[in-house]
Amino acid sequence: MNARRRSHDRTETIMQTALDLALEVGYAKLSMEAVAARAGVGKDTIYRRWPSKALLFLDAVLSSRTQGLEHPDTGDIVADLRQVMTRACDLLGRPPWGPLYQDLIGEAQHNPEVAAALNERFIQPQAADTLARIKAAQEQGQLAPDFDLDLAFELLSGPLYFRLLITHEPLTPAYIDRVLQAVFAGMGPRPQP
Amino acid sequence: MNARRRSHDRTETIMQTALDLALEVGYAKLSMEAVAARAGVGKDTIYRRWPSKALLFLDAVLSSRTQGLEHPDTGDIVADLRQVMTRACDLLGRPPWGPLYQDLIGEAQHNPEVAAALNERFIQPQAADTLARIKAAQEQGQLAPDFDLDLAFELLSGPLYFRLLITHEPLTPAYIDRVLQAVFAGMGPRPQP
């Protein structure tokens, strides 16, 4: 009974220590030895819980509050999306957690287990939530019936991830507004009449 | 005189060997020892040319034909963009070079030198070329005067990179068409009259 408690405590301690160290030195220089030492724990105790350094890191980053990113429904679809996108960028797009999220995605590029877990535990739920909110807006008549719902999430997220991962430009509220404006107010051709 | 030639030959050989090995075992398992051995070269000879494994890999991937991605100008902006996007996806979005490009971007997440070089040598030129083509279309009256030119490249590329790096879904011509359709035909709200 209390065993579970103790075990859970140690699991928490290890994840928190890994997160602390990652924030200090980055994922690339994060070592299991250092985590074990600072957590006051044997390496076996870590490897009994996670099969690799990468998956420990994933757990540490994701379980560190990726909550609070659910969409509200105020009736204004653009305002609701802006709020969630802003929160997401504040959380994952800049220090302290931004670099860790970048490293996590970097690791996912050559580690299928990390890629799958990241998708399953964060990306997919987020996409589903966005999709549901947009669908509601469409049913309320705020969007055209032929609005490409499945594409919307990618059109909104893609540019943000592009800046985060490729050009490494800052994710400002102004940029979020430009993306929203483009997707929802249209960038279509308007040949002057 | 012939020294340059010989030196250049060896540089070519090393890059090609690195590329071959990377295609066989992936960047994560690529070792400088293996490159040196297969190329019949001492490790010093490699490190005399590149300061690190990561930058050798970047050179190997980028110099391996990232050409042929310039925009034509047939007068039809959407068709021209579709052609370039299709070629880019065929080249960088699937085997054999897709995984290497993914690894390169992954490495860039925790290696500022790689990130900077990737931007300078590939992303920025590509963006500039796209921007120029779109600007020409605007001046020809195919696009509205207030079309957000700077954003366009990111709106078009972002979703493709999102699929490549995050969800790892295939980059099909159909998807490219959906993105083009959304950006240029507009996804804006059309409350029924």
Add this chain to the structure above:
DNA sequence: AGCCATACGGGACGCCCCGTCCCGTTTTCT
């Protein structure tokens, strides 16, 4: 309360590989 299984901390170990150094040799330029 006492016992046993399990988890534990700590440390040693094998393995791999990056990047540097060195040496004897070949190649190139003068």
Add this chain to the structure above:
DNA sequence: AGAAAACGGGACGGGGCGTCCCGTATGGCT
């Protein structure tokens, strides 16, 4: 032909992942 540079090969230091082992302690079971 002779000096200077580049070269191949191999040894080396350093670091870290993941495994193994051992003596200990902690908690569940009777």
